[in-house]
Amino acid sequence: MRVLLVEDDRMIGEAVEAALKDTAYAVDWVRDGQMAIEALASHRYDIVLLDLGLPRKDGLEVLRSIRGRDDAVPVLIVTARDALEDRIAGLDAGADDYVLKPFEMAELLARMRAVARRKGGTAGPLLGNGVLSLDMATKVVTSNGQSFALSAREFALLEALLIRPGAILSRSELEDRIYGWGMEVESNVVEFMIHSLRKKLGSDAIRNVRGVGWLVPKNS
Numbered sequence: 001m002r003v004l005l006v007e008d009d010r011m012i013g014e015a016v017e018a019a020l021k022d023t024a025y026a027v028d029w030v031r032d033g034q035m036a037i038e039a040l041a042s043h044r045y046d047i048v049l050l051d052l053g054l055p056r057k058d059g060l061e062v063l064r065s066i067r068g069r070d071d072a073v074p075v076l077i078v079t080a081r082d083a084l085e086d087r088i089a090g091l092d093a094g095a096d097d098y099v100l101k102p103f104e105m106a107e108l109l110a111r112m113r114a115v116a117r118r119k120g121g122t123a124g125p126l127l128g129n130g131v132l133s134l135d136m137a138t139k140v141v142t143s144n145g146q147s148f149a150l151s152a153r154e155f156a157l158l159e160a161l162l163i164r165p166g167a168i169l170s171r172s173e174l175e176d177r178i179y180g181w182g183m184e185v186e187s188n189v190v191e192f193m194i195h196s197l198r199k200k201l202g203s204d205a206i207r208n209v210r211g212v213g214w215l216v217p218k219n220s
């Protein structure tokens with residue numbers, strides 16, 4: 001998953017960024033509302049973690065701008081504002097869920113998975129296409145009754161493909177799911193990860209559409 005973290009508090013931002021990277025999410029961190037709007041205009045994210053009290057543009061303004069352009073990106077508000085009217089305003093403005101500071105990192109991660117799953121159209125903790133089944137909490141994939149542990153990058157890539165079985169993702173879209181800003185993209189990393197996933201899951205698990213990208217079959 002590629003995550004936009006919008007947080008002006010350096011300590012919280014660093015802690016969340018580190019935890020997300022540990023979880024194999026690609027993270028872009030911006031520190032004010034205006035930069036958040038610019039990032040969202042130029043990149044596709046799987047989820048936004050949005051603080052409300054922000055310099056330059058308030059988190060609620062950011063949220064209204066996102067929904068005003070019909071962008072359905074999942075938004076999880078992460079804020080110390082616990083007044084009921086703030087929570088209601090956030091949800092009314094189109095937030096998908098709410099986490100109050102201070103929070104436990106494990107809860108934040110669990111809520112992120114839940115919001116991402118709901119947007120992906122799956123209700124359970126598993127992503128799958130009828131052949132493969134990926135547990136988003138444990139990062140274990142099951143295929144034909146066999147379970148395989150995945151590396152962080154293998155997980156990031158397979159998760160991106162399994163969120164929408166049948167959809168073709170290009171090399172740069174897959175790289176976006178593995179790397180955040182400022183990280184050097186190693187050449188052939190996508191091919192390398194696909195190769196190692198196929199070795200575990202079988203060569204039919206991920207299909208290549210020549211010159212376009214890769215997909216997991218919808219229902220094979």
Ligand code: CA
Nearest residue numbers: 008051053054
């Ligand atoms: Ca703040």
